[in-house]
Amino acid sequence: MDFGDTSEEAAFRAELREWLSSNALRMSTSHFGPPDVDARRSWSVQLAAAGYAGLSWPAEHGGRGASPKIDAIFLDEMARARAVPHLGVIGIGMAGPTIIHWGTEAQRARYLPRILDASEIWCQGFSEPGAGSDLAGITTRAVLDGDHWVVNGQKVWSSYAHLADWCILLVRTDPVAARHQGLSFLLLDMRSPGVEVRPLPQLTGDPEFNEIFLTDVRVPRTSMLGEPGQGWSVAMTTLGAERGTFAISLVASLEAHLREVLDQARRPRRDGVVPAEDVEVRRRLARHWVDIQALRATASRTLSRLAATGDAGADAPGIKLGWSQVAQQLTHLALEIAGDDGLSPTSGSAYAKLRSRGNSIEMGTSEIVRGLIAERALGLPRSR
């Protein structure tokens, strides 16, 4: 049992930390919204040029063939530096690995290089207004017409869709087959006629995600990943691609957030109060530190298991649940520490608090995760 970096891992971490300290485009903590797209695009190009895009991709597809541990160190250090993620996070983390696994040679050659250098941005078209947690219930239809699939339907909660050139799209091609068997997986050109993207502002006011309306959109038959009817299996590759490594970045972002809240607590407020002098505030900060370190140690065990066996284990989704719990408590504490100014419309603490309610919904709701743990880790009977 060794929780420390090997010498190779430590060298990679040190080099990356050094590089980030002089190059990283950092997230803003003082105001609403993400940094502007042009800055993000050039930062993404810089990441790719330095060899930090698609680390875990095989070398023949432009990556470094890095182990999950190296990939996790990259995510860890990015979050620690509060660096803005590569604009192509969905391409690198989801579309790319799926194309590598399921794509033809022609598809790999066409799509993969442009994901890494951020020249093409990807979004995800899985969830629908009527199919969220129950993903197999999607109704967006694709009907074969000559050499094209004709797609009609609606997708929702799609981050980056307003910027995206391509979309990994889950559609129903066989309405008669059993739910999971009637699905197929398409690579959709977002500039096709009939694709309409509408920003969907969150309760924060931030248009972080979008709705995608699809009306008689023609997708070439050659743009399918896998065979018709294999869509569910392909989609599981997409959703499983980051399991194990992504947890580390969730934990590292909590640590970065806690450091900010500690700084905030040490500074006197406008009313002269130093929040860090309050015993209750101190104990809550300490408890959050303990919980975050417990999550980090758990993520390390999960990652080690993934590296050793190829399987992150049935407990792996639990880290996401724990992250959301701590994140929601921490954003609330930060708001209390901020005092009267905390809820001003431009307050970073207010934004963080409001945004954190989504943490227990996105990437698998807490209810879905608890169901998975009860069923797969504890072996309890299915609850639905």
Next chain:
Amino acid sequence: MDATLTVDQRALLDVAGGWLDDRFPFDGVGERADSPVGWDPEVWHELARLGWLGLDVSEDLGGSGATLVETVLLAELTGRHLLPAPLVATWSAIPVARHDEQLLAGILDGSRSVVLARLEETVADLGAVTDVLFVDEDTVVLAPAEACRVVDAPTVDGTRTRGRLEAAPVGRTLSSTTEDDLRRAQTRRSVLIAAESVGVGQRCLDLAVDHAQQRQQFGRPIGSYQAIGFALADAHLAVDRARSLTYWAAWQLVNGQPTADQAATGAHVCAVSAAVGAAETSLQTFGGLGMTWDSPLHRWYKRALVNQLTEGTAASRLDTIATWLLTEGGW
């Protein structure tokens, strides 16, 4: 990094777990807890023969030369089996006990056991050991237990004795003991109590999960209801996170990491509350059946409560962590 168990660590767990299953069968836990003696001193010789007592004592001092990580793995098992012996007390005291060659040799051969105690402090296992390391500020005095005036201070947990030193005992002063040795003993105790609590919580959960699979109400196993399954899932994740933090803290202590002390303190806070939470979720899962004296569950619940409430407070531990966290450059 490879935070999985090594082949040797898995083998240690297998062998130790098998021995505990034979020696302390689950069905006998009530009888053991209710017996007036509390524990069978013959066990101590068996533990010495198994190499448990000096597991992380270096080989040149006569121990097995393993690390605190391995001792933590055993401590987790002792919680799982409510092993009635002053193991945590003795293991914790080793950084101090090693200053007396004969005492250390006696621990290793199974003839002696020891606990650190201060005046008027309520101390677990004080009535179960052969020797007492009496701590008076920076001075440590080694005294035989029979020469100490100890008042019994039992708890609801019949598997572990507790007592108070009424007077400073007369004995041999261990002048080479340093403040650092005492601090290390305290840190070891935090991690070992954390590990034991993880084992306690895990046992409660295993019992409850088994029950939730078997027990039928409204025509279905109660584990198929989300009200039951979700609560058990949360308790399971809390215990497993406490296990991770405890292993990590032990690893940090062994490897001299800068946050080792805080990790150990945090592991204690995390594990004792996870164990009580798991025990209470399990009691709820068992319903009325769990509320009976005949149900074994309360034995583990009582140990969980004792570990949470009689080993110093969570508040003071969190205050210690907060002071460090809020110091510029602390974390």
